[in-house]
Amino acid sequence: MAVAASGLKDATAIVGIGQTSFARHLPEDEKTLACRAVLAALEDAGIAPGEVDGLASYTMEETDEVELAKAVGFGDLTFFSKVGYGGGGSCATVAHLAAAIAAGQAGVGVAWRSRKRGSGPRPWTNTAVQLPTPAQWTRPFGLLRPVDEIAVLARRYMHEYGATRDHLFNVALACRNRANQNPAAVMYERPLTREMYMTSRWISEPLCLFDNCLETDGALACVLVSKERARDCRTRPVYVHSAAQGLPAQHHGMVNYWNDDPLTGPAWTAARHLWKHADFTPQDVDVAQIYDAFSVLIPLSLEGYGFCGRGEGGAFTEQGALEIGGRLPLNTGGGGLSEAYVHGFNLINEGVKQLRGTSTAQVPGAATCLVTAGEGVPTSALLLRS
Amino acid sequence: MLNPVTDTDGAPFWEYAARGELRVQACGDCHEPRFPPRPCCPRCQSFASEWRLTSGRGRIWSYVVPHPPLLPDYAEQAPYNVVVVELEDCPRIRLAGNLVAHAGAPLNSLDPHSPRIGARVHVVFGDGGLPQWVPA
Numbered sequence: 107m108a109v110a111a112s113g114l115k116d117a118t119a120i121v122g123i124g125q126t127s128f129a130r131h132l133p134e135d136e137k138t139l140a141c142r143a144v145l146a147a148l149e150d151a152g153i154a155p156g157e158v159d160g161l162a163s164y165t166m167e168e169t170d171e172v173e174l175a176k177a178v179g180f181g182d183l184t185f186f187s188k189v190g191y192g193g194g195g196s197c198a199t200v201a202h203l204a205a206a207i208a209a210g211q212a213g214v215g216v217a218w219r220s221r222k223r224g225s226g227p228r229p230w231t232n233t234a235v236q237l238p239t240p241a242q243w244t245r246p247f248g249l250l251r252p253v254d255e256i257a258v259l260a261r262r263y264m265h266e267y268g269a270t271r272d273h274l275f276n277v278a279l280a281c282r283n284r285a286n287q288n289p290a291a292v293m294y295e296r297p298l299t300r301e302m303y304m305t306s307r308w309i310s311e312p313l314c315l316f317d318n319c320l321e322t323d324g325a326l327a328c329v330l331v332s333k334e335r336a337r338d339c340r341t342r343p344v345y346v347h348s349a350a351q352g353l354p355a356q357h358h359g360m361v362n363y364w365n366d367d368p369l370t371g372p373a374w375t376a377a378r379h380l381w382k383h384a385d386f387t388p389q390d391v392d393v394a395q396i397y398d399a400f401s402v403l404i405p406l407s408l409e410g411y412g413f414c415g416r417g418e419g420g421a422f423t424e425q426g427a428l429e430i431g432g433r434l435p436l437n438t439g440g441g442g443l444s445e446a447y448v449h450g451f452n453l454i455n456e457g458v459k460q461l462r463g464t465s466t467a468q469v470p471g472a473a474t475c476l477v478t479a480g481e482g483v484p485t486s487a488l489l490l491r492s
Numbered sequence: 493m494l495n496p497v498t499d500t501d502g503a504p505f506w507e508y509a510a511r512g513e514l515r516v517q518a519c520g521d522c523h524e525p526r527f528p529p530r531p532c533c534p535r536c537q538s539f540a541s542e543w544r545l546t547s548g549r550g551r552i553w554s555y556v557v558p559h560p561p562l563l564p565d566y567a568e569q570a571p572y573n574v575v576v577v578e579l580e581d582c583p584r585i586r587l588a589g590n591l592v593a594h595a596g597a598p599l600n601s602l603d604p605h606s607p608r609i610g611a612r613v614h615v616v617f618g619d620g621g622l623p624q625w626v627p628a
Contacts, residue, residue: 231563233494242496242506243528244588246622248566248574248599250494254558258576258588262554265609308571311557356534363553363576363586364527 115383117208119336119343120200120490122151122329123455128292128446130224132323139325140169140220141177147327148178152340153214160185160212160330162199164449166192169220185212189351191359193399193480194372196450197488201349203330213331219451220325228321240361253318253400255360256482257310260402263369264312269405269420271312275303277401277436278316278443280428285440288466292320293444317401319442326451328458344461347474347491348384352376353484360482372485373410373478380487381412388412391489392472393460394434395453398441403481404428411476411487430467438467453477454488461492493565495620501529504543510621515543516585527585548615549628550577553586555607572599573607577625592616592624 124146126132126139134142148155158180161171165188175183185206189195196219203215230251249255263269282298285291298316306315336343352375356365381387388411396407405419413434414422428436439445439456446452457475459465465472472492479486498506501517508515518525519533520540532539555575560567572590579585593601595616612628 228561233563240528242498242502246494246496247588247590248558248562248569248572249556249588250558250562250566254556254574257556257558258554258574261556262609265554308557308559310559311571358528361588363588364584366584 113208114204114346114349116345116347116491117333118204118330119333119345120328120458121331121336121339121341121343122147122149122153123327123458124148124150125290125326125452125455126324128290128322128324128448130292130321130323132222132225136220136222136325137169137173137177139323140174140218143220143325143327144174144178144216144218147216147329150341151329153329155179156181158214158216159183160203160206160215162187162189162202162215162217164188164192164195164199164219165190166449167219185215189486191480191483193397193449194483194485196397196454196479196486197349197477198351198479198486200328200330200346200454200488201351201486204346204349207330207332213335215330216327217330218325218327219449221448222323223447224321224323240358244361249361251310252360253313254310256400256402257313258363259368259482260400261312263402263406266369267417267420271304273405273420273423274317274401275300276423276428277398277404278303281398281437281441281443283429284438284467285444288439288445291440291445292322293440313400313402319399319447320444322446322448324446324448326448326455328454342462342492344458345491346488348380348489349487350376350379351484351486352379357484359484362482369406371406371410371481372483373407373481376485376487377411380489384489386474391434391474391476393438393469393475394436395438395441395457395475395477396436397450397453397478397480398437398443399447399480401443404436407478407481410481411478430469435467435469438465438469450479457488457490461490494563501531505529506621508543509617509623512617512621514546514548514615514623516546516579516582518542518544525582525585546579546581549580550613551580552576552591552607552609552611552613553578554609555591557604566599569598569600571604573602573604575607575613575625577613587623589623589625592626594626595624597624
């Protein structure tokens, strides 16, 4: 009997990563930062810009393909793609390139994100771009910011399953501890204590300051090629083992309050596809980079991606499970909570560093890594392996 | 304060609300209620729709208490509550709103920590027909 071929499995590899510095304010503009990150990733791979023929980024990326291509000297482009839903698109940029390369639509793909979220305005303050759906059902009542929308799910989650602020602190602490090992992290020299967490100001109860990601200027990029081409690159290839996007039936975006079960978000959909095409299981994952715009996304994602049962995501964080040496070391560069918030692209690059063995918080012998994009919004995820 | 920026699908909800009626869209053929409103029925694909009057009763499904930084009109009233209310008639339809002391009262007219998950509430209509919720 014929078995459907898994066209993406290990067919492509990330062979270059690049990033700018991360800070609350960087002097250069987003376009310049994008160019620097992309050129750094190509230099890392040992591939000339003229060889690039495929691109992928986010619909929220302000530097378009034309501007980037003519600035850094790309060749003729035959594939370019942008993925929507903010941070939900991070892993999908790599997934689209992997699909394009595996299908022969491109040979060398670059994915990138450049954002001055630290210097720039907070998107929610722009009421002129208020979308009629779903904002008409939420914003007039004062659910103004992403944190307010996610806090609704956080409160319900804590109510249904007994998750506590200590569980959310475990997430924030693990990310901060890893940032304290990472000189590139914005919070490198800023330890976090339980007392700081428990006495910090509220942003949207039940979420406090330390449940929220940073506001960062910075850019990152990575380079993807076929597994055959990867053997000729100067770095150790990190293979895209499995990739998925996830938009569940009857999903409503971040304000996912209107279906049968709002606490099973897009992660569950992405996970089913991801694991269906993988040769290993959640138990085999050595290290995870899970999208952490808000701490509560971690327990929700741990459940969605199958590391624990429904409602067990809070308890999973206990006893140092997310620390180095724990069951599932998390966000080992510091994540969005403590390294940089660049719509999750730093999680992709940190996954690559772990599988090259070059992380500042290296998990000994790490050979498999889950990377996820924003949960709550239509999402995406990658399984990487060395 | 932000007024609802409505669209073709959502406009009837707000028109009924301005008349003091809480109605939700339902399929005109299979009668399955749906929210938010949309052009056709995800269950039977019919383009016929009706606007079903609800009892206006519900229970708090979740709530949050936003603190600044917020838009200026909201920051002035913070901390305030935002509740998500599950309608008694249609349990999958959950409406965001505010638990207030009486119709037309400001967002902070009750202690922001007064909402409780599961508490019974019913709808009232504030200025301009914006639905609000009061303890039942």
